[in-house]
Each structure stands twice: as C-alpha cells, then as structure tokens.
Amino acid sequence: MIKNLLFDFGDVFINLDKKAPEQALAKMGIRTIDEEMTTWHNTYEKGLITSDQLIENYLKKFPQLTALSFQQAWNSIILDFPQERLDWIIELAKSKKYRLLLLSNTNDLHIEQVIKNMGAVRYSQFQNCFERFYLSQQINLRKPDLEIYDFVLRKDDLLANETLFIDDTILNTAAASSMGIHTWHLEPGFEDVTQLFEVKKALF
Structure with missing residues (x-):
C-alpha cells in the first residue's frame, strides 16, 4: 500500500526545455559539453561550488561569454x-x-x-x-x-x-x-x- x-x-x-541551454551556448560558439563542464554541473547541483564559481569557470574557459549571457543560457531551461x-x-x-x-x-x-x-x-x-x-x-x-x-x-x-x-x-x-x-x-x-x-x- x-x-x-x-x-x-x-x-x-x-x-522544462532541456535542449535550450545547449542551443543557447551553441549560438555563442560553445557546441560541446565536455567532461570538465559536466563535472562542474554535477558539483554545482550538489551545492559543492557556488553560482559565482560556476560562472567564473565558464568565463575563464569561454572568454566570449559574459556573466549575463551565461546565466540567460543556463536558465533558458526553465x-x-x-x-x-x-x-x-x-x-x-x-x-x-x-x-x-x-x-x-x-x-x-x-x-x-x-x-x-x-x-x-x-x-x-x-x-x-x-x-x-x-x-x-x-x-x-x-x-x-x-x-x-x-x-x-x-x-x-x-x-x-x-x-x-x-x-x-x-x-x-x-x-x-x-x-x-x-x-x-x-x-x-x-x-x-x-x-x-x-x-x-x-x-x-
């Protein structure tokens, strides 16, 4: 029972629109979610890194991004x-x-x-x-x-x-x-x- x-x-x-973030990132030249990025995502979901740390990781790896453009892409799933x-x-x-x-x-x-x-x-x-x-x-x-x-x-x-x-x-x-x-x-x-x-x- x-x-x-x-x-x-x-x-x-x-x-959700689960494809939206990848599509948004692809428009900014980021066409692959690699193993390092997946690790960031999983660690962030566990609360082991902060939002600021996640954003900083992305901006370091992809200088074409801004904090705002990343957040808009990230949240486009919702x-x-x-x-x-x-x-x-x-x-x-x-x-x-x-x-x-x-x-x-x-x-x-x-x-x-x-x-x-x-x-x-x-x-x-x-x-x-x-x-x-x-x-x-x-x-x-x-x-x-x-x-x-x-x-x-x-x-x-x-x-x-x-x-x-x-x-x-x-x-x-x-x-x-x-x-x-x-x-x-x-x-x-x-x-x-x-x-x-x-x-x-x-x-x-």
Missing part, C-alpha cells in the same frame, strides 16, 4: 508551471491521504529563475504542499546516486515498498527501483502528473 509520494520537480510539475498542476498538488496536500515529499536535482540559479517565472506566492504555495522539500544543492547529494534515495528513506523513516517515486528521467527511476521503491517514469508531453491515480491505480 502506497503511503508516501516522492516527486521530482522539473518536467513533472514545472515545464519554463512555466501550469496552474492545473499547482491546483492538483494543493488539493492532494489538503486531503492528507499521503506523505508528500519532493526530491529535485537543482541549483541556485535555476531556483531563482523558477521563483521569477512562478512568482514568489505560487512558489511558496507549492513548497508548502510538501512535508519535505529536498533540493540536491542543499543536501549535497544528487540523483541517480543511490545515496540520495537512502538518505530520504532514512531521514523520513519511509519504507521503500510504501513509497512511490515520480520522475521524468529513467536513470533516476531505475536507481530508485533498484532499492525497492515503486516508480513512475513520467514521460513529459505524453503523460501528466495530474493523471497519477489513473496511471498507477494498481498501486492504490
């Missing part, structure tokens, strides 16, 4: 948060039928853009729906590393077989599944989080 719902954020609640999804999670929280938690790989620059796009009031309404609001940058862990799922299970005293994890990235759901957590690999554009109880009705 499912008692705990663990949600991703991007492309589950807020829409789109809108449909009101029907916010209404849905607010109603689910009010029902108190399940423990609701959020687990997101993110970073300071993206969260700043999310709040700007959503508005501070709507972001606060969303955040208040969850018992826990885990952001990778704050807990120094990131998906799909198994440590992050173990951290959440232990921290909140959750049983894996009573927990359903919803994420749009198959590597993340596969990792959670390997620990006995029920999962829904949500495919953006084909499914919507508001369909949870229809798509996964066998679990409820």
